[in-house]
Amino acid sequence: MIPKELLKALRKIEITTNRLANEQLAGNYTSGFKGQGLAFREVRQYQPGDDIRTIDWNVSARMDDTYVKVFVEEREMTVMLLVDISASEQFGTRASSKARVAAEVGALCAFSAIKNNDRVGLILFSDRIEKIVPAQKGQKHVMRVVREILGAEPAGRGTDLTVGLHTLAKVAPRRSVAFVLSDFFTDGYDRALSLAAARHDVIPLLIADPRDEEMPNVGLAAFEDLETGEEVLVDTSSPLVRSHYRAQMTGLRAQQIKLFRKFGLDHCLVRTDAPYVRPLRDLFARRAKRAHR
Numbered sequence: 001m002i003p004k005e006l007l008k009a010l011r012k013i014e015i016t017t018n019r020l021a022n023e024q025l026a027g028n029y030t031s032g033f034k035g036q037g038l039a040f041r042e043v044r045q046y047q048p049g050d051d052i053r054t055i056d057w058n059v060s061a062r063m064d065d066t067y068v069k070v071f072v073e074e075r076e077m078t079v080m081l082l083v084d085i086s087a088s089e090q091f092g093t094r095a096s097s098k099a100r101v102a103a104e105v106g107a108l109c110a111f112s113a114i115k116n117n118d119r120v121g122l123i124l125f126s127d128r129i130e131k132i133v134p135a136q137k138g139q140k141h142v143m144r145v146v147r148e149i150l151g152a153e154p155a156g157r158g159t160d161l162t163v164g165l166h167t168l169a170k171v172a173p174r175r176s177v178a179f180v181l182s183d184f185f186t187d188g189y190d191r192a193l194s195l196a197a198a199r200h201d202v203i204p205l206l207i208a209d210p211r212d213e214e215m216p217n218v219g220l221a222a223f224e225d226l227e228t229g230e231e232v233l234v235d236t237s238s239p240l241v242r243s244h245y246r247a248q249m250t251g252l253r254a255q256q257i258k259l260f261r262k263f264g265l266d267h268c269l270v271r272t273d274a275p276y277v278r279p280l281r282d283l284f285a286r287r288a289k290r291a292h293r
Helices: 004-032 057-063 098-115 139-150 161-171 190-199 239-262 277-291
Strands: 037-045 067-074 078-084 119-125 129-136 177-182 201-208 220-224 231-235 268-271
Touching: 004 098, 004 139, 004 277, 057 067, 078 098, 078 129, 078 139, 078 161, 098 119, 098 139, 098 177, 098 201, 098 268, 098 277, 119 139, 119 161, 129 139, 129 161, 161 177, 161 190, 190 201, 201 239, 268 277
Parallel strands: 078 119, 078 177, 177 201, 201 268
Antiparallel strands: 037 067, 119 129, 220 231
């Protein structure tokens, strides 16, 4: 039995993201994401101008005429959602937590995919693999994916992007589009990201909250690391402390983006205090524009 609160949240996400996928992202998604390449369709008689490399010599010999192979673009893709459900994703100082935003963004990507008859799969991870949902088609399947994200109760608290990226290679043997939804507050995943990007179209979607960048002035306060449980007492009234925090977090974000660019990855920053449609629409539009060059 699905809890009433979860069912209500699922229904709201379904209505909202399904509409947005139709109205805001449909065209750019189709243009911005290519299929698996070319698939054989048929053979036909050779016509002037045909590439001689497409001649099917076996059929030509049997038919005593020249025939060529005809190929079409294989549009169907597999879209994998790699969703960080570590303890830090429960953080949020605005209307939604990072986890809720990740669920909605994941749903929007998934609905965009099924509109194009693509398959959608899911990998939930913390400091371990929490859940794998094999890629399938259909709206019912997408709602299962969203339900798994929203209703997740992870066994782990930490974040290990490496284990998520390595699992992608195991469950998606063919080239896939892989959206990685996380705040990326971890390290040591450089090599795993490089290997994943060599095989798949990896797209980091960074989930950010305003407090990731700015420390509020609330006097002497105890801060808890949600993943380790460690507490530290901080004098947030000190301009020097707040400035140091801002510099550290700005530097961390810059390092993340530098790494993505190093591997040639498209990325997108989604915030808990701002609508997420525009950043995604801009991401898809950039890809569509590049594909038409």
